[in-house]
Amino acid sequence: MPITHKIIMCSACNSDGVTTPRLIELEAFKLWRYMMEKSHNIQIDDLRLGLWIDSDSFYEREEVHARSGEVEAVDRILLSIFDAKNGFCETIMRFAKQSETAQVRQVLMSHVADSIKDAGDVDVDVLPGFCVVKHGAVNQINLGLSGL
DSSP, rough: OOOEEEEEEEEETTTTTEEEEEEEEHHHHHHHHHHHHHHHHEEEEEEEEEEEEHHHHHTTTEEEEEEEEHEEEEEEEEEEEEEEETEEEEEEEEEGGGHHHHHHHHHHHSSHHHHHHHHTOEEEEEEEEEEESSSSOOOTTTTOOOOO
16 A cells, blocks of 8 residues: 655745755645744745655556656655653654755754663654655645645
8 A cells, every 4th residue: 555645845945045945744834834934934935746655656656656747756754752751652754855864864863862862762764755746836725825
């Protein structure tokens, strides 16, 4: 069974004029964009809709996916932290272009307390995949993203 996620690929420009690409799950995008623009003064532009597909599923139907839009190698990164006090695991999912995966993984791990790392209560799992990016601009009204 294919593993897929709808994501928004966009550009984030900080107050110094430095622009970086970002890949955000569609379901979380509206809140993420609000926080970036209102709390961090980061401008979000160049929105494009993409479908992330795990590598195995992509290769099973590569010809079809390649016709659907621009294809980019993108990894799904899962950071799992076990909360021993409450007895559950919290999982954080991020997406990164494969060339940036090591850097994103390092940034995520830098936010984890040393005591959690030392106890072995953290795990990072990287699943390779591809993002098929729809040609053209995102229709923000259809996706419920207008009015921000």
